[in-house]
Amino acid sequence: MLRVGLTGGIGSGKSAVVTRLAERGAIIVDSDRIAREVVAPGSAGLAEIVAAFSDRVLTADGALDRAALGALVFADEAARRRLEEITHPRVRARSAELSAAAPADAVVVNDVPLLVEVGLAPSYHLVVVVQTAVAIRLARLARDRGMTRSEAERRIAAQADDARRRAAADVVLDNDGGLDELHAAVDALWRDRLLPYERNVREHRAVREGWAVLTEPDPTWPQQYARLAARIRHALAPADLRIDHVGSTAVPGLAGRDVIDVQVTVPSLAEADGVLARRLADAGFPRVPDVRGGHPRPATGDGGAGREERLHGGADPGRPVRVHLRVAGSPGWRHALLTRDHLRADPGQRAAHLLVERELAAAPPDPGSTTTGDPWSAEEYLRAEAWATRTGWRP
Structure with a gap:
């Protein structure tokens, strides 16, 4: 199988890329969904979070209060790192289980918002980064998630910057334009690179260089x-x-x-x-x-x-x-x-x-x-x- 790491900053429109790849036949391993799963009520992950941050991060019915937890960790670097120490190993382990269960000829796309930040890039055959101008991201976060400008800026600053993501990227998908343009870029990536790459990996076949100019x-x-x-x-x-x-x-x-x-x-x-x-x-x-x-x-x-x-x-x-x-x-x-x-x-x-x-x-x-x-x-x-x-x- 081909293992693809997909990432992008908050508000970059990465979910649109994920949706299009799924329509083309990719198997999606969603780190955000897994992150919610490993801290569900009754889980060992949630118990460890409560031990670290107190029951102030719980709702009245005992579920994780993401807004309360976010307010704590995004304002405190040490707290954010402590949270990552609890959740990231669990997310990686569950992601590995789901990838291992995929068919041998699958293109498995791991949707990982913090792929660059936690150093996962070398573990994939290919890393794809969705890149969008900060001004567009701020507007999307205000429109789609109801964030204030200061909150959106704080969330963006807590992640890797564009230069660091580009350094880790084998492919950069520009999402400054419309949805049709993004879909065309994703379709070309799927057809011209991901499908033949998967076949070559599965068959242990190197690409013939030809007579390079x-x-x-x-x-x-x-x-x-x-x-x-x-x-x-x-x-x-x-x-x-x-x-x-x-x-x-x-x-x-x-x-x-x-x-x-x-x-x-x-x-x-x-x-x-x-x-x-x-x-x-x-x-x-x-x-x-x-x-x-x-x-x-x-x-x-x-x-x-x-x-x-x-x-x-x-x-x-x-x-x-x-x-x-x-x-x-x-x-x-x-x-x-x-x-x-x-x-x-x-x-x-x-x-x-x-x-x-x-x-x-x-x-x-x-x-x-x-x-x-x-x-x-x-x-x-x-x-x-x-x-x-x-x-x-x-x-």
Whole structure:
């Protein structure tokens, strides 16, 4: 199944997105509904809340008085955190139960208002954020929920700001326009990304990159890498492996193919072939079989064997990615870090590397190739080694 995290600030119109996704066939796990369930009368959650905040937060019939509780916690940071310590673990556990009960081919959308605030983004295959201008949100909260402006502003300030949500988002849905525009965006997301992504995850199939063209430098590449690395780290836990951004997109200001290269340092290829491979596939990074590293192989005395790797691709049709599992200290592992750092340090070498990239982009593609290879020439490798010796570089 595909696990999607959906979030957005209060008043952003997230519920409209949830409704549309449900109409298209998504299974919705509603964190707000679950949050009410875990503090229902007679529940252990409600008992713990009363113990923490007194019976002032109860109505006359013994139910939770949400307005009274809200007045307490939104004015007191420590109180809000105490409430979250009580409710969030229960909500997560119940959400996991509902997701596990979904069919194997389901697109499960977890509607989580505080997804970013509580650090849940890496646990999903994809994070979708609904974004709306603050002025529109304030108007909606006044119209639909009867909030005063000061109350609405206080609720908005208690949540993550738009910049923090965008940093966690694989997809941003703009909801500043009308409902028809929002529906069209949701339908396109469902058709073009969520459905094929789910199928690829279920079948452990990587998206074929094709012959990627060169693109201008994208300042968001490091941010995109950070999301992927967090997802990979979450998938591989409890193993605490080194993860690096390598390749052209790891060099600021360098044009390149729009493919994020991630290097995971493994103790051995045998470990890479076992549980690590299964966990990566389940997280949306299936193994690409029978592919060796595409680096040049100068004479190193190992016959090139030290450059072996295990390559995983991405199941997400909206984000080309290559995950290279390489042994710590191996020539291929060292080469990826060295060439990246050399290009970062030397603008002249970036210009020379771009010429190599352009030559490769102009060459006809290999129809039998599963992945595009890494565009590093042997001359670049030798220059990088000379730079490492001169500067005392270490990986």
